[in-house]
Amino acid sequence: MLVVTATPHRISFFGGGTDLPDFYRQAYGAVLSTTINQFVYVTVKNHGKLFNEPYRLNYSQTELVDTLDRIENDIAREIIRKLNVPAPIYISTVADMPSGSGLGSSSSFAVGLAQAFHAMAWKRPQAAELAELASDIEINVLKKPIGKQDQYNAAVGGMNYFRFNPNDSVAITSVRVSRERIETLFDSFLLLWTGITRDAESVLKNQKKNIDNRMSELTAMRDMADEGLSLLESPNFSIEAFGKLLDQAWRTKRKLTKLISSSMIDEAYEQAMKAGAYGGKICGAGAGGFLLLCVPPEKKRAVREALAKFKELNIDYEPHGARVLFPHTHVTSATGSIVSAIAATN
Numbered sequence: 007m008l009v010v011t012a013t014p015h016r017i018s019f020f021g022g023g024t025d026l027p028d029f030y031r032q033a034y035g036a037v038l039s040t041t042i043n044q045f046v047y048v049t050v051k052n053h054g055k056l057f058n059e060p061y062r063l064n065y066s067q068t069e070l071v072d073t074l075d076r077i078e079n080d081i082a083r084e085i086i087r088k089l090n091v092p093a094p095i096y097i098s099t100v101a102d103m104p105s106g107s108g109l110g111s112s113s114s115f116a117v118g119l120a121q122a123f124h125a126m127a128w129k130r131p132q133a134a135e136l137a138e139l140a141s142d143i144e145i146n147v148l149k150k151p152i153g154k155q156d157q158y159n160a161a162v163g164g165m166n167y168f169r170f171n172p173n174d175s176v177a178i179t180s181v182r183v184s185r186e187r188i189e190t191l192f193d194s195f196l197l198l199w200t201g202i203t204r205d206a207e208s209v210l211k212n213q214k215k216n217i218d219n220r221m222s223e224l225t226a227m228r229d230m231a232d233e234g235l236s237l238l239e240s241p242n243f244s245i246e247a248f249g250k251l252l253d254q255a256w257r258t259k260r261k262l263t264k265l266i267s268s269s270m271i272d273e274a275y276e277q278a279m280k281a282g283a284y285g286g287k288i289c290g291a292g293a294g295g296f297l298l299l300c301v302p303p304e305k306k307r308a309v310r311e312a313l314a315k316f317k318e319l320n321i322d323y324e325p326h327g328a329r330v331l332f333p334h335t336h337v338t339s340a341t342g343s344i345v346s347a348i349a350a351t352n
Contacts (some may be wrong), residue, residue, distance in 0.1 A: 008051040009125045010332040014041035014324045015102070015109035015157035017197075017289055020255050023262060025153030025170050027145070028217045029224050035170035036231040037155045038238075041163045041324040044102040046111060047331075048118040049211060050126060060093035064243025066105070072135075074296035081116045084143045086173035089123050107199075113156030114328075116140035121328045133327050136177070137161040143262030153166075163327025167235045183238055190321050191238075194245045194300050196283075196309060198316035200271065202328035216263055223261050230255045249284020249300030256287040269298070274313055281305065281312040 016039055024035030044083060053062055063069040063079055074093075077083035082097055097119070105111050117140045124131050131139075140157040140352060144150045158168055158176060165181040165188070215222065237248050256275070262269050274297060278286060282305030289296045297316065301309050310318065 007094060007126055008049065008087060008332070008338050009122045011118040011125070011328055012045045012331050013048070013114040013121070013328040014163055014326070015044040015046070015111060015114055016041050016156060016333050017109065017321075018155060018159075019252065020234040021281075022155065023153070023259065023288075024224050024228040025155040025168070026151075026217065027174070030170040031172050031174075033221070033225060034172060034228070035153070036170040036191075036228045037168045038166075038171075038231040038234045039155060039159055039168070039169045040181075041159055041181075041327065042109075042321045043324045044109065044319075044321065046099060046101045046103075046114040046118050048094075048115065049098040049121050050119070050122040051096045052126075055094070057094065061094070062094075064098040064224075080148050081143060082119060084147050085116065085119050085123065085139075086172075088139065088143060088147075089120070089127075091123050091126075106250035107294065108288065108295030110290070113140055113144065113152075114160040116143060117160040117328045118158055121330065125333055133161040133163075134158075134178070136328060137176070145268045153249045155186070159327075161327045163265045164325045165238075165323070167231060179235075179342075181235065183243075187238070187243060189244075190245065191248070192321065192323055193303060194284075195321065196299040196301050197289075197319045197321050198274075198297045198299065198313055199319060200274070200288075200294050200297055200316060220262050223258050226258055227255060230258075245252040245300065245302065246284050250287070250306055250321070252287055252298075252300050253279070253285025256285065259287070264276065274316070277312045278309050281308040283309050284297060 018037055018039040021035065021037035024030060025037050029035055046192060059072060061069065061071045061074065061077055063077065063082060065079065069078060071077055074083060074086060099115060101111055103109050103111055106304045117136050120139050129240040137157040154170060155168055162178060167179040167181060169177040171177065220349045234251055237243060237251065252305060267288065275286065278299050283299045286297060286299035289298055289332050299309060
């Protein structure tokens with residue numbers, strides 16, 4: 007049995023940071039975000055009997071281990087444990103983005119791996135189930151100082167408004183706009199690679215410590231998610247208004263901790279604004295990764311020239327969350343019909 011899944015990366019527009027339990031358990035959090043056409047691909051299969059190791063993992067490194075506890079990839083280890091996946095097992099993963107880029111890669115991996123193991127067991131969990139499983143592993147088991155938005159983005163897919171309630175429940179509202187409006191939005195984006203990968207956990211740990219002292223800023227950022235949703239769904243939608251709200255959100259977010267930005271990022275951002283950008287932000291926790299800019303089409307050339315040292319990544323809207331790309335088995339037609347059914351419904 008072999009399964010391949012594809013799970014999208016995400017861009018968060020407004021409200022990032024309010025999905026941390028330390029905030030939303032005091033006052034609900036809200037995030038407005040979208041998935042993009044950049045993916046984490048996960049392959050899982052029953053490992054061949056001629057190999058000596060019960061567990062083989064291929065990602066940025068290779069692991070050949072004889073017990074579950076010796077697996078160094080903490081997300082893979084704990085998902086295998088949580089789902090009681092029997093050895094021998096082989097896991098391989100590749101991604102369109104480097105880790106530490108601010109586009110939610112670790113949570114996309116967690117969701118995609120969980121989806122693959124469920125498919126191997128002939129199970130089709132709901133998107134929210136996958137998101138909660140991945141959140142439980144990362145937040146409760148591994149004690150990562152992160153929120154739930156990345157897992158929900160990866161599992162659900164598309165453009166959504168997520169509300170994180172004090173009782174730990176999550177309400178999902180799909181953004182209902184035309185394809186034309188989505189194209190207008192994405193046509194205004196420039197996504198530029200700063201060349202800096204960073205440890206999001208160190209930024210988020212510092213941010214987490216400051217939550218009680220930054221409640222006013224976080225509340226304002228949460229409310230911007232509501233405002234952003236209203237802008238997107240308004241019959242008088244304006245890219246300029248959306249970009250200026252991004253600028254307001256970024257300048258507010260920078261107040262949460264000094265680790266979110268740097269002199270290099272601040273300089274690049276101001277150069278983009280002088281060249282005609284409406285606004286933007288560093289994706290994810292901050293400190294590096296991708297710089298997202300909202301730019302009127304006629305100003306894109308000037309902004310590109312001002313930030314010529316950064317590589318541009320062309321992106322588009324991705325409407326789907328984690329999905330199974332390839333179930334395959336060598337057994338007979340009866341089981342083969344089950345495989346075909348799973349493939350058809352994903």
